[in-house]
Amino acid sequence: MRKVLIIVLLFAVTGIQVNAQIKELSEKRPSKSPCTTLVGDDMLPGMADTTTGRSVADNYKTWENGSVLLVKFMNNVGSPAIRERITRYAKEWEKFANITLKFVPDNTPTTNIRIRLGSRRDKLGHNSAVGVDNDQRAQTRQTMNLDTSDFLDHDFFITELKTGGPFYKFLQAKGKDLTKYTYPQFYDDIIDYPSPLPRFKEKVAKGTTMHEFGHALGLLHEQSYPGAIKWNKDTVYKYYERHDWDKAKTDFNVLEVSEQFFTNGTAYDPKSIMHYSIPSWQTLDGYSVDENYEMSDGDKRIIAAMYPKDKKVSDLAVPKVIVSNFVKLEVKKDDVKKALIITPYFTVKTGAKLANAYYVARLTTEDGQYYIATSSLKYNWGGNSGTYLKMNLLPKTSKTYNKLLRKDLQLVFPYKEIPELAGKNFRVEFTVYQNNMSTGKLDRFVTYSLSSPLSLVR
């Protein structure tokens, strides 16, 4: 398992001042912010396996077919015109998917998808959580960020600024000091500008909104399709270095092809709205992909297969184990039972299929870096000191463990089965794995937690 990559897009914003009286208002901006999926940035620290399932679609992360997802804009940001567009473009998916995107007021306390309308100033780019990962985020946080600076026709507004047009008057009315007006301020002000004639880069606004909502519904980047792109890695690293992406970040967002694929029987689709644009110098064979602004036929087919309108459960549905609300991992020493009592507090949900999971408790060194080897035959997980429960989880269930006084999920680890640690402290690590019932392999890491250090004196 690898460490979580926290992916933040960083773009150099020039500090040029826009003075409404000055004619030179040209600025070299990146054509469009790349997109990241922010996988794992809100998960438990350290261990989220961000590579698992990264492919054309992550079938483990799709919503239940027929779901009504509540969507809201955050913080009262954005003119009616910009909100109307994003809403309309997002809902393009509804034409093909059996999913309802229900846009609700900003003050709705509980939602599935929360859109933050940002600008080039905040450097957050475009990104979205993938599928049911949206529900892992705190309600106070966005699940999707859109950089609206890519959606608006800057030249139009700058002309209005220069000629003292309606946008100039709008800023005056807001009491802005237009002699010290800067680009960052400009980027923010146009998000809310209630122009009756809003000037949008419709193609980019539509394509980007559909791409991010594709992630929100469980789709991943099409360029990750196995063997699709013969990358010229050195030039790709150099290119993304300019956007302050290090090698690991570039590997994760651009180059990485997971071993676990859900290509769902579809062929590689260079016209997919989920494909990055790729210039020919980034590939070894001169292959290139243009920016896509519309859903491809392949996109429509895959989303319709994932969320069919004519049946209850998709043929592509896989067993799902979804953990949320991991409140705490409690480990107590019970000197009467002479055992560690391990009590995790969390909620587990399943999809439309029966699923198997293992709840595993393992001992680690005090720094949490290494498992502790054991000679015990029974309290043994792959040669390391541990204990586990195998769970059969029924379809469409939600279960919160240890909610009540009477504990309903505990693992008991007898002192005598714990290896001699020569007085050294240790910790208990708790993980949930999903068992792949078709291969019998434990191939999906779901969640992770680590206790505080413990000691055992014998």
Ligand SMILES: [Zn+2]
């Ligand atoms: Zn993306």
